[in-house]
Structure formats: C-alpha cells, structure tokens
Amino acid sequence: MVSFDDTFRRQLHELFVWRRDVRRFRTDPLPDGTIERLIEIACLSPSVGLSQPWRFVIVDDEARRRAVIDDFKACNADALRSYSGERAAKYAALKLSGLEEAPGHLAVFAEKTDRIGAGLGRVTMPETSEYSVVAAICSMWLAARAEGIGIGWVSILNPDRIHGVLEIPDSWKFIGYLCIGYPQTECDRPELEQAKWESRRGPDEFTIRR
Ligand SMILES: Cc1cc2c(cc1C)N(C[C@H](O)[C@H](O)[C@H](O)COP(=O)(O)O)c1[nH]c(=O)[nH]c(=O)c1N2
Numbered sequence: 001m002v003s004f005d006d007t008f009r010r011q012l013h014e015l016f017v018w019r020r021d022v023r024r025f026r027t028d029p030l031p032d033g034t035i036e037r038l039i040e041i042a043c044l045s046p047s048v049g050l051s052q053p054w055r056f057v058i059v060d061d062e063a064r065r066r067a068v069i070d071d072f073k074a075c076n077a078d079a080l081r082s083y084s085g086e087r088a089a090k091y092a093a094l095k096l097s098g099l100e101e102a103p104g105h106l107a108v109f110a111e112k113t114d115r116i117g118a119g120l121g122r123v124t125m126p127e128t129s130e131y132s133v134v135a136a137i138c139s140m141w142l143a144a145r146a147e148g149i150g151i152g153w154v155s156i157l158n159p160d161r162i163h164g165v166l167e168i169p170d171s172w173k174f175i176g177y178l179c180i181g182y183p184q185t186e187c188d189r190p191e192l193e194q195a196k197w198e199s200r201r202g203p204d205e206f207t208i209r210r
Pocket of ligand 1: 020021096153154190
C-alpha cells in the first residue's frame with residue numbers, strides 16, 4: 001500500500017498552482033532521455049477502455065521544426081486578423097509559443113482506429129480517445145513542472161499541415177504540439193492573466209447542482 005501524507009498533499013497542491021503554460025524558454029538543452037521519461041509518465045494516464053490511444057512524435061529534424069514554426073506564424077497571423085481594435089493590439093503583443101527557443105518539440109496524436117481496448121467506452125462517445133490523450137498531456141505537464149521543466153501547448157497550427165510535415169498516418173488525429181524546456185521565469189499566475197487578456201475565475205462560476 002502507498003499512502004500520501006499532508007506534506008505531499010500540500011506540495012502537490014503547490015504543483016497545481018505553479019504549473020504554467022510556458023512560452024518563454026531558456027535555450028539550454030534538456031538532459032538526454034528527458035522527453036522519453038515524460039512520455040513514460042504520460043503512458044500511466046487513464047485511457048478509455050485502456051486503449052492507450054496516445055501517439056508521440058519527438059520532432060528533432062531541423063527542417064520539420066522550421067516548417068512547424070512557419071505554420072504557427074501563418075496561423076497566428078490569420079488569428080490576429082480575426083480581432084480588431086484594442087483586442088487586436090493586445091493579441092499582437094502576446095507571445096503564444098516558445099517554438100523558436102524550446103529545445104524539445106513533441107507532437108501528440110490520438111490513434112482513432114486501433115483495436116486496443118476493443119472499443120470499450122467508445123461506442124457512444126468515440127471522442128473519448130481524444131480525451132484520453134489530453135489526460136496524458138496533463139500528466140506530463142505536471143510531471144515536467146515537478147522537475148523544473150516547462151511545457152507550452154501550441155494549438156495555433158493547421159492540423160493538416162502538421163500531418164504533412166511530420167508524415168503522420170491518416171488514422172492519427174492531431175491533439176497538440178508541445179514545446180518543452182527550462183522556463184525563463186516561474187509564476188503562480190497564468191501569463192494571459194498577467195497580460196490582461198483574460199482572468200482566472202473561481203469554481204463557483206463553473207459549477208451547478210441538479
Ligand atoms: C488545449 C489547449 C490549447 C492551448 C493552450 C492550452 C490548452 C489546454 N494554451 C495554454 C493556455 O493559454 C493556458 O493554459 C491558459 O492561459 C492558462 O494558463 P496556465 O496554463 O495556467 O499557465 C496555449 N497557449 C499558447 O500560448 N498558445 C496556444 O496555442 C495554446 N493552446
């Protein structure tokens with residue numbers, strides 16, 4: 001039996017508070033095997049029917065990384081055009097990826113056709129395979145933070161282009177692109193809150209009873 005004491009619980013709470021979406025990375029490399037170890041932890045996550053639909057692509061190739069950065073720039077420019085006035089000015093000032101600086105690039109996909117798990121839990125809700133992959137990313141996000149490593153989730157990308165750049169099978173659905181590295185700073189408040197883009201709200205705003 002394993003049990004967790006108050007000290008651990010307090011520290012775990014601190015981990016939740018201090019996990020951040022990181023966009024500002026130091027460029028020093030991660031120790032060999034770091035991303036592989038984080039993937040190992042991610043694979044301990046819950047998954048529908050124990051289907052383990054997560055698929056990880058460590059992107060080391062310079063040309064592919066550059067193509068992802070170019071795609072981000074194009075998508076971000078499109079996104080900027082969807083805002084006007086003060087919002088547009090604010091959006092333009094945000095830093096929304098650390099793709100250029102982060103030593104680690106990890107693309108994450110959900111395998112949609114694999115028979116692992118024999119379809120259990122997915123018959124009425126096939127999207128639960130994507131949910132399982134998101135759960136895996138969250139585990140990795142927290143585990144990384146516990147080691148002082150930052151992760152930034154980038155979704156300002158065109159999934160079809162990412163598929164092409166990385167030569168990914170059609171049955172894999174793109175879930176997210178993660179930048180991984182040492183953060184320049186640490187903070188207990190989301191960067192979007194510091195930039196006055198949005199503020200974090202309390203649980204009362206999101207909870208109802210029936
Ligand atoms: C599915 C998904 C997709 C994205 C994000 C998150 C998630 C869950 N986030 C990070 C997001 O902005 C961040 O989590 C919130 O602002 C809250 O900040 P903390 O994560 O608490 O630091 C994010 N951030 C960013 O700068 N560029 C991006 O493309 C995305 N995309």
